[in-house]
Amino acid sequence: MVTVLVFPGQGAQRVGMARDLAERFPAATDCLAQIDAALGFALTDVMWQGPEDELQRTLNTQPAILAHSAAVLAVLGDRLGPVAGAAGHSLGEYSAHVAAGTLTPIAAARLVRQRGELMHQAGTERPGAMAAVLGLDGDRVAELCGAASGPAGEVVAANRNAPDQTVISGDPAAVARASEACKAAGAKRVMALKVGGAFHSPLMAPAARGLANVLDEVAFADPRFPVVANATAAPVRTGREAKQLLEAQVTAPVRWVECVLTLAEIAGPGPLRFVEIGPGNVLTGLTKRILPDAATVSLATADDVERFLG
Numbered sequence: 001m002v003t004v005l006v007f008p009g010q011g012a013q014r015v016g017m018a019r020d021l022a023e024r025f026p027a028a029t030d031c032l033a034q035i036d037a038a039l040g041f042a043l044t045d046v047m048w049q050g051p052e053d054e055l056q057r058t059l060n061t062q063p064a065i066l067a068h069s070a071a072v073l074a075v076l077g078d079r080l081g082p083v084a085g086a087a088g089h090s091l092g093e094y095s096a097h098v099a100a101g102t103l104t105p106i107a108a109a110r111l112v113r114q115r116g117e118l119m120h121q122a123g124t125e126r127p128g129a130m131a132a133v134l135g136l137d138g139d140r141v142a143e144l145c146g147a148a149s150g151p152a153g154e155v156v157a158a159n160r161n162a163p164d165q166t167v168i169s170g171d172p173a174a175v176a177r178a179s180e181a182c183k184a185a186g187a188k189r190v191m192a193l194k195v196g197g198a199f200h201s202p203l204m205a206p207a208a209r210g211l212a213n214v215l216d217e218v219a220f221a222d223p224r225f226p227v228v229a230n231a232t233a234a235p236v237r238t239g240r241e242a243k244q245l246l247e248a249q250v251t252a253p254v255r256w257v258e259c260v261l262t263l264a265e266i267a268g269p270g271p272l273r274f275v276e277i278g279p280g281n282v283l284t285g286l287t288k289r290i291l292p293d294a295a296t297v298s299l300a301t302a303d304d305v306e307r308f309l310g
Contacts, residue, residue, distance in 0.1 A: 001271040001295070003080060004263040006287065007069050007088035007095035009254075010199075012280035013061050015050040018068040020302040021075065028071035031105060035067045038106040039113055043067060058123075058196045059116035062091045063109045069095040069278035070105040072299050079309055080275065085235060085266040087228040087259040089283060090159075090200065091115065093249060099277070100223035102242050107218055114214050118207040119250070123197020125206065129172040130158065130195045131179050134165055135188025138257070141166040141178075144185060148178035158200035159254040162289040167193070169201040200253055208250040215243050226266055233258030235266060260290045275299060 021028035022044070036042050046054050047064045054060060069092070088096035094112050097103045103111070133141050142157040145168055149155055153171030155178045160166055168178050175198075179190045198204065220239030227236045229245040231252035236242045264272060273295045276283045281298035288296060299305055 001273050002084050002267040003082065003273050003275055004084050004267055005080070005086040005096065005099055006260075006263075006274055006276050006283045007086070007092035007099070008065060008276065008278045008280055008283055009088065009090035009092040010058070010061050010065065012278060012282060013055055013064055014279065015048070015052055015055055017047050017064065017279045018044075018071050019048045021068075021071050021305070024302040025071075025075045025305070027074040027077070031071045031074035032067055034106055035063070035070065035109045038110055039063065043109075057116075058120045059113060062112040062116040065091060065279060066095050066098070066105075066109055066112050068300075070098055070108070072277045072305060073099055074105075075305055076277075076299070076309075083225050084268075085226045085228060085263050087230075087263055089256055090230065090249070090254055092278065093227070093230055093246065095278060096227045097220075097223060097242055100225055100227050102221050102223045102227065102239055103218070111214065111218060115207070115211055115250070118210040118214075119199065119204060120196050121210075122204050122207040123195075126198075126203050127172065128170060128195075128198020128201065128203045129175040130167055130169045130193040130198060131175055132165065132167050132191045132193060133179070133182045133187050134190070136164065136166070136182055136186060138163065138166045140185060141168065141182060144181040145170070145178045148174050148181055150174075154202060156201050157253060158198075160257050161254075162286050163257060165286075165289075169198040170203060171198070200249075200251065202251055204250045208247055211250055212247045215247055218243075228259045228262045228266075230254045230256070230259065233262050235262065256286065257290055260287055264291060264294070271295065273297060
């Protein structure tokens with residue numbers, strides 16, 4: 001069976017995350033301690049004790065999710081066997097590059113901490129909104145976003161999560177207009193999301209510019225296996241390309257449906273297993289909606305990992 005890896009993004013965090021991994025596996029303890037030291041504060045205190053509001057801050061959420069994924073990877077070591085490719089949802093793309101050896105866990109944690117700070121700052125300077133549209137084709141949602149955009153504000157289809165689940169992002173008034181248009185077009189549900197900015201939209205342009213300077217200072221290796229980029233849904237095979245696409249990702253849509261299909265293409269014919277590594281199991285659910293016949297495994301908790309390792 002061919003294995004591909006997927007890594008969750010923002011929204012998967014919860015107080016207590018990865019604590020059971022650290023309590024049961026020395027490799028996870030060491031990994032998390034190294035990340036704490038690299039960041040210069042006890043991220044694990046925020047992960048394990050909260051409070052919830054502190055964990056939900058973008059500059060903490062992003063490194064916390066990456067740290068959880070990195071801790072699982074540290075425990076798994078080479079027990080995953082041959083991996084054909086990987087992808088991560090938004091900040092999860094950094095975790096995918098950790099798995100592929102493009103970035104060390106420490107470098108990636110520092111990067112996503114700075115990424116979170118830059119995105120928070122951009123969201124403060126130009127407040128935005130996001131909403132999840134359920135039960136409406138993604139192309140139709142994108143059309144309605146285009147119609148709702150104009151001098152009074154812009155909105156885009158930011159996350160193509162499943163064929164019938166799209167997250168829209170942009171100026172609050174434009175998001176409100178697009179939300180109403182989606183309801184009128186037959187969406188089953190439109191839910192406003194509690195976020196710190198209009199992520200993966202043009203409103204994040206200042207964050208992308210700041211991140212470009214940060215990325216320039218970090219060494220990127222060529223990945224050991226292809227990592228499918230959110231911005232292009234195409235496999236990345238060099239460190240230089242990875243760096244460019246992580247910058248572009250901040251303002252570009254997350255083309256998750258296409259990313260999953262690209263992973264399946266990379267894997268080739270035959271039995272295929274998607275392994276989700278990190279908190280929660282959201283991507284496992286989305287994979288089932290995109291490729292109903294694919295085998296899936298979610299490795300979030302210590303129990304999950306122990307069962308997987310047998």
